Amino acid sequence: MKPSIKLSVDAVVFGYEEGNISVLLIKRKYAPFKGQWAIPGGFVLDDESLEDAVERELHEETGIKINYLEQLYTFGKPDRDPRGRVVSIAYFGLVHPNAFKLFAATDAEQAQWFNINALPELSFDHKEILQTAIKRLQGKITYEPIGFELLDDKFPFSDLEKLYTTLLGRGIDRRNFRKKIINLNVLDELDEKVSKGSGRPANLFQFNQKRYFQLKQEGIIFEI
Amino acid sequence: MKPSIKLSVDAVVFGYEEGNISVLLIKRKYAPFKGQWAIPGGFVLDDESLEDAVERELHEETGIKINYLEQLYTFGKPDRDPRGRVVSIAYFGLVHPNAFKLFAATDAEQAQWFNINALPELSFDHKEILQTAIKRLQGKITYEPIGFELLDDKFPFSDLEKLYTTLLGRGIDRRNFRKKIINLNVLDELDEKVSKGSGRPANLFQFNQKRYFQLKQEGIIFEI
């Protein structure tokens, strides 16, 4: 007896640019939900791992290569797909958006970044998936020094600060935040400055990769 | 085209009794891994939800009814099952072990509680699943007032304390722990005492369900 349940993967990919958190969506080329926006994803091939499937689909549909990926949650309500029973394993990814040129193909008519505060209507139960992903992102950021996967190589401290306030949706104390991050020793202060608009030019920082990944592995608790 | 990937669910169920954290395992009745211990679980039927599948399999194989269940992680390596491609959605459950009489049936020859420090060899990749579950349990306990789902209705404070030290695998400061828990206001102190062996008899406590579930919903952060 062959099962009639199909298995798919979906990927919620976040990017951050100049104070905005965006998510990568595709416009569906075929029915169901033809012409509507959706999270990139597709069916798992019989002999590929789940992670391979996510990366393959992401690359096919949007041209992107991910640099951070983790499993999010598995969605399996019997009626979530009009084509029949489809259980989807959702993943959660982070990229530097300006490191890639979006390029839609296969099932996707178009691929585009959307600000998470200005989302279009989504196909299937993708709204629920996205909300789950946003919660995960907000949760992660408070106990892991995320940011490396979202920020540029070199960045002013205010970018990190803005990433946190935007993501948490609330103000944080600039002074304590700086103290805490500096004390983590994950940042190397550079001798370069950058000036954007008015105001004092900011010093540039860079993540110390070695220390950063060491900290992540130790499962650091750092409570913003 | 019908897919050849099959979908199963597995459930890691924890119980706590007198200072011991146990996990519920079954002895497999059929090949593969016949006669070996495994996490309870089985294939998902075409028209049932994932949660229904878990609860059905758990009840069939062990006689247990769960009072706390959440999704853990989905395991999908192509070679994890010798019968072919099987992707398994693992769940995580908590029960009061002495509230049920174990009763093995269907695929299970026997169902039994095992101390998590004295586990037998496990089938498939179930060792990895169990380790993931233990990590989740340790993580959850530090930011959620878990315990209600594991402890008896009435319990001395030392039971809660022991639950935490056992689960975290390290000592905690008894004085601060008590202060913190009491300040959460989730416990009602009863006028009953219990004496086990020597020493001063302990006052019994009870979870204030209303306040407890309110706190959980608010997603309390309470950092042991």
Next chain:
DNA sequence: GGGTGTTACGTGTTTTAAGCAACTAACTTA
């Protein structure tokens, strides 16, 4: 029935971190 061991429980002090205000620094723009 009075010491002794044992577990339960409370008070207090010291140390660390979070919360918050005021200030200095280095630029741009009018």
Next chain:
DNA sequence: TAAGTTAGTTGCTTAAAACACGTAACACCC
């Protein structure tokens, strides 16, 4: 050159975690 703007520092106040000790209420033993 004064005013506006963003960057970054110093320090004080308050809350919480880390830690030691003292007291309470039993069982057990002689």
